Amino acid sequence: MMKSSEENLRRMTSALMTALTACCAFFAVSMLLLILGYIAWRGLGSINLQFLTDAPKPVGEGGGIGNAILGTLVLLLLSSLIGLPIGIAAGIYLAEFGEGRFASLVRFVADTLTGVPSIVVGVFVYALIVLPMKQFSAVAGGVALALIMIPIVTRTTEEMIRLVPTSLREGALALGAPQWRVILGVVLPAAASGIATGAMLAVARVSGETAPLLFTAFGSRFFNIHLGQPIASLTVQIYNYAISPYDEWHAQAWAATLVLMTLILVINITVRFLTRKKF
Numbered sequence: 001m002m003k004s005s006e007e008n009l010r011r012m013t014s015a016l017m018t019a020l021t022a023c024c025a026f027f028a029v030s031m032l033l034l035i036l037g038y039i040a041w042r043g044l045g046s047i048n049l050q051f052l053t054d055a056p057k058p059v060g061e062g063g064g065i066g067n068a069i070l071g072t073l074v075l076l077l078l079s080s081l082i083g084l085p086i087g088i089a090a091g092i093y094l095a096e097f098g099e100g101r102f103a104s105l106v107r108f109v110a111d112t113l114t115g116v117p118s119i120v121v122g123v124f125v126y127a128l129i130v131l132p133m134k135q136f137s138a139v140a141g142g143v144a145l146a147l148i149m150i151p152i153v154t155r156t157t158e159e160m161i162r163l164v165p166t167s168l169r170e171g172a173l174a175l176g177a178p179q180w181r182v183i184l185g186v187v188l189p190a191a192a193s194g195i196a197t198g199a200m201l202a203v204a205r206v207s208g209e210t211a212p213l214l215f216t217a218f219g220s221r222f223f224n225i226h227l228g229q230p231i232a233s234l235t236v237q238i239y240n241y242a243i244s245p246y247d248e249w250h251a252q253a254w255a256a257t258l259v260l261m262t263l264i265l266v267i268n269i270t271v272r273f274l275t276r277k278k279f
Helices: 002-046 049-053 066-097 101-115 118-133 138-162 166-174 179-207 211-215 234-242 247-278
Strands: none
Touching (some): 002 247, 049 066, 049 247, 066 101, 066 138, 066 179, 066 234, 066 247, 101 138, 118 138, 138 179, 138 211, 166 179, 179 247
C-alpha cells in the first residue's frame, strides 16, 4: 500500500513538473511569436521594392533602407572575417590544448568580454581606431562587432569540440595520424554543425547592436561600401527614425526592424540547412 502511494506521488510530481515546464516553454514561444507578430503588423505595410532599394529621403518623399541593408551586410561580412577565425581558433586551442594557466586566463577573458556592455566596446574602438583615423569608418564598426563576436564563438566552439567522442580521436591517433590532422580531419567535421550554430548565434547577436556602431561606423544617408568611410546600418537607421518626431519615419523604423529580423532568420535557417545536409 505504501509503495503504491509513493508511486502515485512520483507520477503526480512528474506530471506536475512536465506540465509546468510545458507551460514555461509555451510562454516563451508565445512571447516570441507575439513580438514577431506585432513587428510584422506595424512594419509590413511600409515594405515595398522602393523601400528596400532606395536611400533615405527627406520626410514626405518616401525613401528607403537600401543603403542600410547594404551597409549591414558589409559590416556583418567584415566582422565575421575578423571574429570567426579568431574565435574558432581560440576555441580549438581551449578544447584541445587548454589545460594550463594561459588557457584559464583566456577563458576568464572570454567570459568577461561576453558580459561587457557593447557601448564599452564601442568607446574602446572609438579611441583605438576612430580618433587616430580622425573619422568614423566601416573598419571601426567591423572591429567593434568582431570584438563582441569573438568571446561568444570561442566558448561555443570549445563546448562543441568537447562534445566530440574521445573514441574518434583515439581511433585516428591509433592509425598514426598526427594531432593536427586529427583536429582538422576528424574533430572539426564532427563538431561543424555545433560550431556553425554558435557562429550564427554570434552573428545574430551583433546584427542587433546599435551602441558600438554609433561610436564607430556612425551611419550614412548614401550607398557606400568604402571601408575607410562612415557606412549605414539597419540598427542605427532604426534608432534615428525611432527617435524622430515624424510618423512616416516611425513607420519606416518598424519596417526596417522587420527586415532586420527577417535577415537574421534567413541566415540561421540557411546555415542550419547547409550543416544538416553536409554533416
